[in-house]
Amino acid sequence: MGNRIAILLVTIPMAGAFAACLAGRRRERAGELAAAAVSCLTLLLGILLFFFGEGTCEIPVLLGAGLHFQVDGFRRVYALVTALMWAATSLFSLEYFREEREHLLRYDFFLLLTLGATEGVMLSADLMTSFIFFEILSFTSFTWVIHEQTAEAIRAGYTYLFIAVIGGLVLLMGLLLLQNSAGTLRFDDLREAVEKAGSSRRVFAAAVLILLGFGAKAGMFPLHVWLPKAHPVAPSPGSALLSGILTKVGIYGILMTSLTAMAGVRSYGLLVLCLGVITMVLGAVLALFSVNLKRTLACSSMSQIGFILTGVAMHVLLGAYGSGEGAVTALPGLMLHMVNHSVIKLALFMAAGVVVMRIHELDLNRIRGFGRNKHFLKISFALGALGISGVPLFNGYLSKTLLHEGIVEGIHECPGLTVPLQVVEWVFLISGGITFAYMLKLFLCVFVEKNRDAALQARYDADLPCMNVLSTAVILGSALLCALLGQPFITLRLAAVMTGEEEIVHFAAFSLTNLKGSGISLGIGALVYLLFVRRVLMRDQRYLDLWPKGLDLENVVYRPVLTRVLPGVFGRIARLFGENLLLRPLAKGLLFCAAFLGRVLVTSMDALVVFLNRTLFRPRRIKGIDEKHPGMWRVLREEVTIGARPLSQNLSFALMMTCLGILVVLGTLAALLLR
């Protein structure tokens, strides 16, 4: 019974998508309501699955190998989180899209398809199933990014699409190599199969490709470029899902390969660590510099993904050094951080969605002071911000502490990596500090400070109520969930469910050392805010965009390489070898031989004529013909040039003649040989 729910979770939203589409054709409002209803139904199924689901199931035959699903601790929790996020955002979008109804049906249709595909990835039992649903959701979520159809949205859409495609293909290549060397793609068998296969280089290459493929969706450096562009242009419920869930889909894939095929491979751990740390810092710094509400949140997502990846790396590294103790903190830490980040971003992006819905602006200088008297919104945003900054008693604290603990363990357990890991520890703390700084910046800007334009501020103050009861309930509810997840007795139990290990329940969340780590981080954050944000990033009470415009990996490297460098190089090679060096000289050479032969024949005829004239006939002068005869070589040269002229204009005709010649020669040859 339990495992059937898994299939329903995947298929019902997909069938619901078509139902919503049909309903929306009849009456506009019906499509929206149907989408919300299907999301809520999925949530119900998610809850059922959470309590009763266990075991594996499959849909045979489809797509060659069939689709395989599995329900266990982590998958169960994440299937529920996914359904929850979808239900919340689709309820919120009932109000969000009230004004802008263009392409709404398309949005709802692809929303539900993506829900089914996401559940498919989260419940998949083998990499092939993950891959198939991963590709589906890549393409269906593309319509969210491009939803508004402005020039900016289309550009961001292209970036998203191409990163998604390249991610998918790299992933495919990785899968192929893994299948080829290990012989299986099932997560359960993968570990043994890899150990048995022994060809570690191929498996490692496969794992790196899989890392890059899933990393593209997770927003990992160097494939993060879509993230800061796609979120600001997508509708806010869409951004919440992109950031809260779709990045986690990428993490899911990375996590599953790290736990199985790459468990305890040191070099893989180091690679993930490097990429994770870069993503963590880069995201935080980008968020600090940003002056756009949703862009800040997007960069923050990237940074949090870096935190999670660091956790993955620590888990792998600790496994490599054999003590196995790492599983106690790093693994639950990263899993909890995934859940926390999903829920936090849900609340934050929906709060940002309210801002967009009311005033259609995202620039911090314009929206400043919007939320001064909107208390529910203020509380929701504050809860989310406190959670993500890792303030004790709120949800981010616990997961970050666990991740921090994982790094500290690594310092003790991994000989030879002590110094690098100490650096990582400090980078971790500083990034946490920057997180606090930019969330402080956002909160103070939107909810505390006054706008410089007094008239605008008055209009903002008069704009009450800013949302209807349903939206208030949804946003406040998700914010309160953040607070709820900050309580160790709930959260550690959840961690135990996800990892399947009971020990974590006894983790001392509020011990002095743990509080100290959080304190350092928050202290750094406060300093950064006071010294850097207020002094450098603000002039005359305005937020400045100081990030250099040219410094964009996409515009500096990716786009030029694809649109200019590659075609240029290939075009040149093609012209050089295809026509200028190969075909044209060949044809010219053949023509020269033919002309030469002809000339020889003609000249010998001329010689005969001259001889006859001298001996048998009397020479006769023809009037009007120039006496001067050009030399034989000159005639020959002219003939070749003139002969080659149509050639350069029309190579093909010459080629045809050449080939006919070859045909005749070969035909004769054949006839001779066959006799």
Next chain:
Amino acid sequence: MIPAITLLFPILIPIVGGVLILFLHFKKDCHREVFSETVVVLTSAAVWLCILFCRSHPITIYSFTSGFSITFSMDGLGCLFAGMISLMWPLVMLYAFSYMKESARKNSFFAFYVMTYGAANGIAFAADMITMYVFYEMLTLVTIPLVCHYQNHESMYAGRKYAAYTIGGAALAFFAVVLTTLQSGGGTFLYGGDLRPGFDPSIMRIAFVFGFFGFGAKAALFPLYSWLPTASVAPTPVTALLHAVAVVNAGVFAVMRMTWYVFGTELMRGSREQYFCLMVAVFSLLFGAVMALRERHFKRRLAFSTMSNLSYMLLGVMLMTPDGFAGGMAHMLFHGVIKMSLFLCAGAFMHKTGCNYIYEINGVGKKMPVTFGCYTLGALSLTGIPLFCGFISKWKLLEAGAGEGSVFGLIGDAALIASAFLCAMYTLTIAVRAFFTASEKDHYANAVRDEADRMMLLPILVFTAINVAFGIWPQGIMSLIGRIAGGG
């Protein structure tokens, strides 16, 4: 069981029918349409009759000297090729009726269009190299008038170029034909090849390379590719059926025959010549993809994409493993279906709006949602997204590349992945333009739905349906192809 003489029907019916069309005087268009559709349907029926019931001995029509004759027989590969085109021809005929409605010289167009079918069937059912070669040349000759159909300067040039490249290519291949006819049992096709022992293998390998490039010319292999984009000036039914499927696949088919049924893979496996051919195919597939990305003309872009995809198949064959062979065959079939739907969509667009260039597509999705919806599915499939058949064949090819064992196989895989990415860029941008980008000149801004007519939509929908169906349930066809590749 039915007598072997049945094998002649698929070849003779369209040729005779085509010649008749040339000489008959039709009072009304619909008479010609009914006549040619009947001929084509009869031919397809004959093909399926042969495929299902006729598994008998080869039949010799005419013998020049001993071991040098026109002979036909049936085997798996031939069935696959003939079966594929026999499904496409009647459908594309319907499309052609509506596409060519306003054109001049319809008699000659349909006459040659029908005759081409016979030539293609001749290639499929040929039992030895000489027979295949004869029909191969015939295929070239009867398609030249189709390329030149509009008879303006551009298409005459295209026709001459086409003739020069493919006849020239065939001349190169002739070398291989002659040598193998001498060195094996009359060049008769036999799975695994039957070269006589004791012949210098190095010369045979060189002959193979000649044959590869020669037959490759029809499959638009680098460096003999440039006729294909030029030939896209032909009417769309020609570009779709002939220059995306029948003619170009005949080139690939000939390479398959030569590799697996005449030379045999033992001769070539692991040799320098094999890897040389492999690398040429790799370069060709990357090159085609990059050039497609650069191209701004809708049909020429698709033509470059065809070039790239044909090289996938050649890559599969050149891996010289049964897996690679199966991947090549699967891609031949699936690419045919996909590219057919893409070209037909392009043709419908061009026919309806009179536009030819990519930037003119902006916003047209509102006007022709079904056409461009099908286009999008085809584009996703061509890129190799699961749920569509392009993924199945690409996965098979990739698997074969990884399983080949040498580093060249992996290079081939990397090239496949890279070109798949480029493929996404050059096909999906069109879909995005159609649906999401607003038109600059705003000529579709207030567009109402205005699809191509039903006769044009029907083939598009059928091919899209096949595309999805094979993508979701690939087992049957893939096991069939696997059996053929294994010599069964």
